[in-house]
Structure formats: C-alpha cells, structure tokens
Amino acid sequence: MQNDHEFSGKSILITGAASGIGAACVQFLAQRGASRLILTDIDPRALAALDLPCETSRIAGDVADPAHWEDVSASLGELDHAVLNAGIADGSPITELDFADWRRVLSTNLDGAFLSLAAAMRAIKEGGSIVLTASVSGMKAEPGTAAYGCSKAGVLQLARVAAKEAAPRRVRVNAIAPGGVDTPIWDQTPFFQDLVTEHGGDRQAALDAMAAMATPLGRYATSAEIAGQVAFLLSDAAATITGTALVSDGGYSL
Numbered sequence: 212m213q214n215d216h217e218f219s220g221k222s223i224l225i226t227g228a229a230s231g232i233g234a235a236c237v238q239f240l241a242q243r244g245a246s247r248l249i250l251t252d253i254d255p256r257a258l259a260a261l262d263l264p265c266e267t268s269r270i271a272g273d274v275a276d277p278a279h280w281e282d283v284s285a286s287l288g289e290l291d292h293a294v295l296n297a298g299i300a301d302g303s304p305i306t307e308l309d310f311a312d313w314r315r316v317l318s319t320n321l322d323g324a325f326l327s328l329a330a331a332m333r334a335i336k337e338g339g340s341i342v343l344t345a346s347v348s349g350m351k352a353e354p355g356t357a358a359y360g361c362s363k364a365g366v367l368q369l370a371r372v373a374a375k376e377a378a379p380r381r382v383r384v385n386a387i388a389p390g391g392v393d394t395p396i397w398d399q400t401p402f403f404q405d406l407v408t409e410h411g412g413d414r415q416a417a418l419d420a421m422a423a424m425a426t427p428l429g430r431y432a433t434s435a436e437i438a439g440q441v442a443f444l445l446s447d448a449a450a451t452i453t454g455t456a457l458v459s460d461g462g463y464s465l
C-alpha cells in the first residue's frame with residue numbers, strides 16, 4: 212500500500228510533533244521521502260532534539276494561541292499535507308473537574324484543532340490531504356472523559372465540516388481515532404496514575420493490564436502503528452476517503 216517514496220518531495224505540517232504519535236508521524240514521513248517538514252509543539256527542547264534527515268522548520272508555541280498561528284502561517288508556504296495532532300488529556304469526573312481544567316482541555320484540543328486546521332486549509336495545495344488526531348473518547352462515553360471526550364467529539368465534527376468545505380479543491384480531511392496508544396499523555400490522567408501505583412510503580416504493567424481489560428485484541432497500538440495509519444489517510448491509497456474517522460482501538464469501542 213505504501214512505498215518508501217510515497218511522500219517524496221512533499222511539504223508537511225505536523226503539530227504536537229515533539230512526542231508520542233506526532234513524533235512517530237514525523238519519523239515515518241521523513242523516512243518516506245518528505246522533503247520539508249514544518250513542526251510545531253509547545254515544548255521547544257523536545258522539538259529541537261528531533262533528529263531528521265530533511266529540511267525542517269521548528270516553531271515552538273501554544274497550538275491554541277492565534278498569535279502562534281500568525282508566526283506559523285508566515286512559514287508554511289504551500290503544503291501537501293498536514294497532521295494536526297497536538298493534544299492533552301484530563302481524567303477527572305465532572306464533579307471534580309475545575310472549570311479552568313475544562314477550559315484548558317477544550318482550548319488546547321478544540322481551539323487548537325480549529326486554529327491549525329484553518330491555517331492548514333489556507334496553505335494546502337489542490338489535491339492535498341489533512342488528518343486530525345481525534346480519539347475514540349469522542350465517540351464513546353467513559354467516566355472521567357467529559358472535557359477530553361467533548362473536545363475530541365468536536366474534532367471529529369470539525370473534520371467532517373472541513374471535508375465538505377475543502378472538497379471542491381479535491382482536498383481531503385479525515386480524522387484518526389485511536390483507542391489507547393503507549394505515549395506520555397497517559398501520565399496526565401489521575402486514573403492512570405492510580406493504576407500505576409496499584410502496579411507498584413510499573414508503568415508498562417499498568418498499561419498492559421488496562422489494554423488487556425479494555426480491548427478485544429488485548430493490546431494498545433504503538434505510536435509507529437498509528438503513524439502508518441495516518442500516512443495511509445494522507446496518501447493517494449485513501450483518495451476516495453474524506454470526512455471519516457479511522458478507528459484504531461483494538462476493538463475497544465465495539
């Protein structure tokens with residue numbers, strides 16, 4: 212389905228590029244020939260530490276800050292693809308969720324998706340493609356996912372609306388909806404911190420136990436697997452797919 216030169220000569224924007232799924236997408240696309248990567252993240256050190264073989268622009272800033280997008284837009288030029296992936300989590304139940312935390316998650320995940328999508332849609336070439344990182348938490352209710360789940364439900368709807376608005380220029384917009392992926396984002400949620408404690412501080416054992424319990428396939432995805440699935444949605448192999456969400460959750464949401 213994908214060849215080693217699938218993204219040869221392509222110019223690609225990736226947000227949340229410094230860690231986890233975003234960093235895996237950066238490596239995957241660079242290895243398959245991308246010639247210019249515009250990488251953004253709130254963590255300047257981790258962004259600077261990415262070791263890459265192609266031309267990169269690295270712009271540190273808050274995905275939810277309109278001024279950051281003025282800076283990024285000045286460097287975008289014409290884009291072939293965009294992976295709009297920056298996000299944070301929170302696992303508090305509604306009765307314990309501070310309004311400030313609700314706003315922080317909605318702002319980063321949904322305002323950030325809107326601002327990055329608007330910038331990407333303005334810069335993208337005819338025939339280009341965009342993937343937003345949503346989550347199965349935007350489709351399925353679980354305790355403790357009010358802020359995160361609402362933000363990701365919004366991302367799924369943004370992808371659908373954008374797909375219709377961009378279609379006249381043959382630009383495709385899709386979402387990836389992972390279930391669990393082993394990345395540092397889990398450490399932001401109180402229930403995972405409790406689970407790690409229950410497993411005597413063994414983070415991997417906690418993740419494996421959660422995956423075994425929650426997913427019919429018995430495991431979570433790796434960031435590299437999600438990156439390959441994002442690349443599929445970006446690529447011509449998905450030429451007739453737009454406005455959809457690719458669920459990659461080991462069967463969790465069935």
Ligand code: NAD
Pocket residue numbers: 226227228229230231232233251252253254272273274275296297298299300319344345346347388389390391392393394395396397
């Ligand atoms: P991660 O924490 O490893 O990566 C998130 C990246 O986003 C980090 O580099 C972080 O610095 C950056 N970021 C956070 N806040 C930002 C901000 N305000 N402005 C700019 N950058 C910011 O986590 P991840 O799992 O790789 O998360 C990537 C995306 O995948 C997120 O949107 C997340 O919601 C989604 N997701 C993750 C999982 C999972 O289980 N890991 C499941 C479903 C969806």
